[in-house]
Amino acid sequence: xxxxxxxxxSYLRVSVTDxxxxxxxxxxxxxxxxLPKREVLSLEELDxxxxxxxxxxxxxxxxxxxxxxxxxxxxxxxxxxxxxxxxGKLEELTVTTNGSQLARFATELYECGxxxxxxxxxxxxxxxxxxITRWGDLGKVMDGIRAxxxxxxxxxxxxxxxxxxNEHEIIPMLRWCHxxxxxxxxxxxxxxxxxxxxxxxxxxPLSLVRARIAEEFTLEDIPYKTGGPARxxxxxxxxxxxxxxxxxxxxxxxxxxxxxxxxxxxLYMCLGQEDSADLxxxxxxxxxxxxxxxxxxEAIGRKPKGHDFIIDRRxxxxxxxxxxxxxxx
Numbered sequence: 001x002x003x004x005x006x007x008x009x010s011y012l013r014v015s016v017t018d019x020x021x022x023x024x025x026x027x028x029x030x031x032x033x034x035l036p037k038r039e040v041l042s043l044e045e046l047d048x049x050x051x052x053x054x055x056x057x058x059x060x061x062x063x064x065x066x067x068x069x070x071x072x073x074x075x076x077x078x079x080x081x082x083x084x085x086x087x088g089k090l091e092e093l094t095v096t097t098n099g100s101q102l103a104r105f106a107t108e109l110y111e112c113g114x115x116x117x118x119x120x121x122x123x124x125x126x127x128x129x130x131x132i133t134r135w136g137d138l139g140k141v142m143d144g145i146r147a148x149x150x151x152x153x154x155x156x157x158x159x160x161x162x163x164x165x166n167e168h169e170i171i172p173m174l175r176w177c178h179x180x181x182x183x184x185x186x187x188x189x190x191x192x193x194x195x196x197x198x199x200x201x202x203x204x205p206l207s208l209v210r211a212r213i214a215e216e217f218t219l220e221d222i223p224y225k226t227g228g229p230a231r232x233x234x235x236x237x238x239x240x241x242x243x244x245x246x247x248x249x250x251x252x253x254x255x256x257x258x259x260x261x262x263x264x265x266x267l268y269m270c271l272g273q274e275d276s277a278d279l280x281x282x283x284x285x286x287x288x289x290x291x292x293x294x295x296x297x298e299a300i301g302r303k304p305k306g307h308d309f310i311i312d313r314r315x316x317x318x319x320x321x322x323x324x325x326x327x328x329x
Contacts (some may be wrong), residue, residue: 001057001296003269003303011060011227011258012053016046016074018263020067022098023134024122026160026189026202030134040263043077045283049261052292054084059091060227066263069101078112085113092227096120096158100136102144106151116154118185119145123166124176132165149180156183156226156243163204170209171216178240185230185243206246213242227257247272253306259299267296269303 001009017040023030041049050061061081068074084090095109096118109117121141123129129138148155157177161167170186177184186209189202213219218236225232230243253270260268265280277299282291 001300003300005303005305007255007257007303008057009257009259009300009303010058011062012050012058013062013064013258013260014046014050015064015066015260015262016043016068016077017066017071019070020065020098021070021100022067022136024120024136025132025134026162035264041265041280041283043071043073043080045265045280046077046263047080048289049265049279049283049292050081051084052289052296053261054089055289056293056296060094061090061092062094062096064096067098067100068095069097069105075105075108075112078109078114082112092116094118097144098133098136099141099144099148103140103147106144106147106153109148110151110153114153116156117148118156118158119148120158120160121145122159122162123169124173125169128166128169132162145182154183155180156185158185158187160187160189161204161206161209162189162202165202167204167209171213174213174217174235174240174242175238178235178238181240183241183243185245187245188247206244210244229256229258256306259303267299269299270306272306273304275302275304 003009018035020028023032050058054061061084063074063078065071071077078093078095081090081093085093093112093114094116095114097120099119099121102117102119119141122132124138124142126138129136129141145155157173159166159170159173161170166173174184186206188204188206210219217238219233219242220236222232222234222241224241228245229247230245232241232243234240235242256270260271261279262268265278265283267277267279269275269277277295279292279295279299282295285291
């Protein structure tokens with residue numbers, strides 16, 4: 001799959017559910033209305049959809065949400081998808097999670113061929129964690145991270161940098177992650193969906209954060225890539241990796257190899273654009289995949305050059321109306 005700008009699409013992120021057991025303040029409103037279950041693809045349909053993309057050249061597949069591990073019988077989907085790892089068609093199957101269910105599923109994930117997980121964790125202060133997630137339990141997340149490590153999974157921590165909320169914790173988080181051999185990736189907040197607060201108040205440029213970190217540590221740019229948008233440095237003093245995802249200060253669109261599918265079968269060629277393609281209709285219209293493949297090809301043919309994210313006082317509306325929990329992280 002090659003888009004109009006010559007970029008090969010080899011990475012698919014699939015949101016298996018829009019539901020989550022947290023209500024993070026920058027991600028969604030506390031009183032969320034979730035999709036009716038009849039609109040959500042079955043696990044069998046998700047398997048068929050992922051397989052169609054793999055047949056068309058996807059080599060890395062990430063399951064996201066919402067919180068993917070709250071989806072009922074989710075491990076049956078992971079087990080089925082693992083056949084593509086065994087055949088060699090798929091290079092990597094990974095999961096992004098808030099960690100709340102990892103203690104239950106870490107061992108089984110490893111047995112299914114998953115070798116690394118991204119855990120969204122914005123603070124290791126219990127009170128602040130509760131304030132950010134509203135419903136989360138830091139103890140359960142820490143238990144999940146430990147279980148993942150014990151199961152053999154490589155853990156990467158994803159931390160959204162929030163001005164006035166956790167910015168003073170970034171360096172302590174860096175030290176904690178590298179002490180435990182976890183990579184850390186910092187993420188700028190993105191204008192996705194209506195939330196209860198003002199994102200202008202939350203936005204913290206990572207260019208500023210990097211400059212602060214560089215006052216205490218030696219940062220060396222490295223070519224390490226995981227397939228996602230992060231740019232990585234090596235922290236000499238800790239011998240660990242630190243990533244920066246900067247959709248606002250330095251977008252990563254020129255090398256974008258990713259598309260996203262929601263749990264309803266909507267294909268978004270860009271996280272920051274509203275343009276989409278309905279894959280559920282062709283998926284359900286025929287037992288064969290000809291219609292589905294044609295719909296995928298048509299959509300990739302109009303993948304945009306990049307997003308148009310803006311956060312400032314004049315731009316009150318989010319760049320796109322859907323929440324991150326709909327499209328997947």
